[in-house]
Amino acid sequence: MDHPKISIDIIPFSAGAHQSMSSSFTVLEFADWDEDVLYQETSQGSVTTREDQDQVAEYIERFDLLRSMSIYGQDAVDLIDGLIDDLTTADQAHEQE
Secondary structure: OOOOOOOOOEOOHHHOOOOOOOOEEEEEOOOOOOOOEEEEEEOOEEEEEOOOHHHHHHHHHHHHHHHHHOEOOHHHHHHHHHHHHHHHHHHHHHHHO
C-alpha cells in the first residue's frame, strides 16, 4: 500500500449486490491511442473487445460505479488489518481447544 502505483479497493458485503459480481473485466485506457480495450473473463472463456467502443464505455462506467461503492486508502488497510486480527484470534482460540 505504500507504493505510489498500487492501490487496493475493497467492495464490502454491506454494499450489496452489483452487476459485476458474475464476471471480471479489465479496461485498458491508452492516452496516445484512440481505442480503449475491454478484456472480459466469463464462464465461456475470455473476450477482448476494442471495436465496440460503446461497450467499452459501458464497462468504464461500470468500473466507476464499483469504485464509488468501494473503500480504499487507510480505510481498506484498517479493514484488512481487522480481518487479519480476527482470523489470528480465531486460530489461536481453535489451537487452545
